[in-house]
Amino acid sequence: MLMTKFSLSYLAGALSVGIAIYLDGGRGSLVAFGLGVLTVIAIAVALLASAAKLRRAARFMSAFADGIESRQHVKKGTVDMQITPNADGGMNMQITPSTIEDQVASALVNLKTPKKVAIDAARRAVQITPNDFNKAFAVAVRFAKVAA
Numbered sequence: 001m002l003m004t005k006f007s008l009s010y011l012a013g014a015l016s017v018g019i020a021i022y023l024d025g026g027r028g029s030l031v032a033f034g035l036g037v038l039t040v041i042a043i044a045v046a047l048l049a050s051a052a053k054l055r056r057a058a059r060f061m062s063a064f065a066d067g068i069e070s071r072q073h074v075k076k077g078t079v080d081m082q083i084t085p086n087a088d089g090g091m092n093m094q095i096t097p098s099t100i101e102d103q104v105a106s107a108l109v110n111l112k113t114p115k116k117v118a119i120d121a122a123r124r125a126v127q128i129t130p131n132d133f134n135k136a137f138a139v140a141v142r143f144a145k146v147a148a
Helices: 002-023 028-047 051-070 100-110 115-128 133-147
Strands: 078-085 091-098
Touching (some): 100 133, 115 133
Antiparallel strands (some): 078 091
16 A cells, blocks of 8 residues: 555656646656656556466565565554543543553454453453464454353
8 A cells, every 4th residue: 555655646746747847848748758657557567467467466566565664663552541620620631551451452342342341352362462462352352252
């Protein structure tokens, strides 16, 4: 998805610059842009000519996008923020670190799992996979289905 956004942004910018140069009197820019588009289309048709090549191209683009995304900074923890009214009519804000267990239980509750079942399933799942939300959530869903 990220590669698609980059590609569309590039093409939109190139088209904008090409149109601006053409309107300013540079007639060759439109021809150059058209040849560039034809080149991209020719390469795309050549790559996607068969199903095997399509799958290979899709795997390459997916791996390339994953490589770019893995280099980006990932936030390690999350926080829960609770806002409560105080006696003066104002608001108190309390920020506490959120655990994977809390996040898994919250996700299960969002999926209409009863709260007690969600909390128990999240606790059991985090004991099995303590440091990975995705795996803990998958295990918790199974526990919740069995309990329900």
